[in-house]
Amino acid sequence: MKKFYFLIVSLIFYSNSFSQTKFAIIGDYGKANVNELNVSNLVKSWNPEFIITLGDNNYELGEASTIDTNIGKYYSQFIYPYTGIYGPGDTVNRFFPSMGNHDWYTSAASAYLNYFTLPGNERYYDFVRGNVHFFSIDSDPNEPHGVDSNSVQALWLKLKLSQSPEEFKIVYFHHPPYSSSAHGSSLYMRWPFKRWGATAVLTGHDHSYERIFNDSMFYIVNGLGGRSIYEFYTIVSGSQFRYNANYGAMLAYSYHDSIVFRFYNVSGNMIDHFKILSSVKRLQLTSLIQGFYKTETNSLISDTLKVLIRNNSSPYEIKDSACGYPDTSGNAEFDFSHLNNATNYFLVLKHRNSIETWSSAGNKFINNALSYNFTSSASSSYGNNLVLKGSRYCVYGGDVDQDGIVDASDLSIVKNDASGGLEGYISSDVTGDDYTDAEDISLVENNVSRGTVSVVP
Numbered sequence: 001m002k003k004f005y006f007l008i009v010s011l012i013f014y015s016n017s018f019s020q021t022k023f024a025i026i027g028d029y030g031k032a033n034v035n036e037l038n039v040s041n042l043v044k045s046w047n048p049e050f051i052i053t054l055g056d057n058n059y060e061l062g063e064a065s066t067i068d069t070n071i072g073k074y075y076s077q078f079i080y081p082y083t084g085i086y087g088p089g090d091t092v093n094r095f096f097p098s099m100g101n102h103d104w105y106t107s108a109a110s111a112y113l114n115y116f117t118l119p120g121n122e123r124y125y126d127f128v129r130g131n132v133h134f135f136s137i138d139s140d141p142n143e144p145h146g147v148d149s150n151s152v153q154a155l156w157l158k159l160k161l162s163q164s165p166e167e168f169k170i171v172y173f174h175h176p177p178y179s180s181s182a183h184g185s186s187l188y189m190r191w192p193f194k195r196w197g198a199t200a201v202l203t204g205h206d207h208s209y210e211r212i213f214n215d216s217m218f219y220i221v222n223g224l225g226g227r228s229i230y231e232f233y234t235i236v237s238g239s240q241f242r243y244n245a246n247y248g249a250m251l252a253y254s255y256h257d258s259i260v261f262r263f264y265n266v267s268g269n270m271i272d273h274f275k276i277l278s279s280v281k282r283l284q285l286t287s288l289i290q291g292f293y294k295t296e297t298n299s300l301i302s303d304t305l306k307v308l309i310r311n312n313s314s315p316y317e318i319k320d321s322a323c324g325y326p327d328t329s330g331n332a333e334f335d336f337s338h339l340n341n342a343t344n345y346f347l348v349l350k351h352r353n354s355i356e357t358w359s360s361a362g363n364k365f366i367n368n369a370l371s372y373n374f375t376s377s378a379s380s381s382y383g384n385n386l387v388l389k390g391s392r393y394c395v396y397g398g399d400v401d402q403d404g405i406v407d408a409s410d411l412s413i414v415k416n417d418a419s420g421g422l423e424g425y426i427s428s429d430v431t432g433d434d435y436t437d438a439e440d441i442s443l444v445e446n447n448v449s450r451g452t453v454s455v456v457p
């Protein structure tokens with residue numbers, strides 16, 4: 001019995017560190033030589049859920065006569081449907097290539113397109129595993145839908161990235177926007193990936209490993225999958241790490257709050273590793289505080305607000321919190337570091353002498369952003385717990401002692417401070433004019449008599 005409890009505790013304790021997906025990344029590999037064999041053995045030793053490739057899957061000319069010897073012989077266990085001669089293949093596809101220049105040397109890339117069965121038009125496509133959205137792009141200039149940043153293909157990527165709720169968005173293709181090796185940088189592939197919402201860009205073509213940080217994002221060159229090894233030449237700006245001493249591949253894990261990449265050589269030595277944290281989540285909140293909002297001027301006296309982010313279900317655990325300072329229209333921004341996209345959260349608004357107010361339901365951040373408005377309808381709050389002032393809804397004021405109810409104890413504090421003629425930034429000032437006086441007493445009295453309490457799930 002003791003052991004059983006220990007197991008449960010362990011599972012809870014470690015649940016945050018479980019990876020959501022684990023995948024391998026190979027580039028410039030399809031040569032059917034001992035280097036490809038060594039890299040494929042390394043990759044298989046990791047038992048990845050799936051493999052993505054960074055192009056040049058079938059040297060030298062992308063022909064049907066070589067494709068199975070170059071790919072299936074080493075990776076058939078991951079391919080479905082698999083029609084080659086090296087075993088039965090898989091029962092579900094776990095091999096997601098991207099196209100290289102060598103794959104296009106056979107007319108219309110017909111051997112590649114016949115050999116693989118892939119999503120979408122197969123030349124460029126997307127898929128989701130765990131909390132990662134993958135985008136396989138065709139960077140070869142033969143691509144019928146184009147390879148510049150305004151092409152049909154690029155606009156497809158831009159749209160898909162903008163609509164993706166996943167935490168991490170990995171874009172991968174063959175020709176590197178930045179590289180210090182023989183081919184160098186493919187300038188036409190410098191699309192605004194970061195602005196469109198990508199997490200990282202993985203490429204090949206140069207037969208080297210390089211980690212470059214530009215445009216606030218990692219760009220990786222990983223072309224050591226087996227074909228040959230290139231030298232480094234002019235070092236591009238942003239180049240942080242370079243390796244070309246041996247062949248190798250990358251292994252990546254995604255977690256709820258980060259994604260980790262490693263490059264290993266074929267001897268099993270970890271040569272490089274880096275981690276990308278999930279992005280800051282920004283809440284744009286519109287809210288007004290009863291006593292601080294003046295209908296005559298339709299403006300708010302600004303005061304610090306705090307938002308708690310809670311789980312969507314009991315016991316509504318607090319996941320994060322942040323402070324914000326609204327403008328006179330009631331708009332404020334709150335930034336959070338520990339939240340995820342596509343997860344439902346309750347928003348809990350707190351102010352130093354107002355009633356704690358919850359959103360009516362759970363809300364999700366999409367692409368790291370969420371807007372919420374507490375001022376346009378009572379039903380935006382849990383239990384319709386807002387007061388209409390003029391044409392806008394406000395959070396109830398008067399909870400001076402912050403115990404979730406406006407009652408005699410709040411009134412007594414305000415009356416006491418009013419009789420003492422207190423002024424300044426004091427909690428009994430529920431109207432925001434830096435005085436505690438008859439106006440404050442009146443607001444609290446009204447809210448006491450209507451039985452104002454915090455309404456929570």
Ligand SMILES: [Fe+2]
Binds near residue numbers: 205
């Ligand atoms: Fe290439």
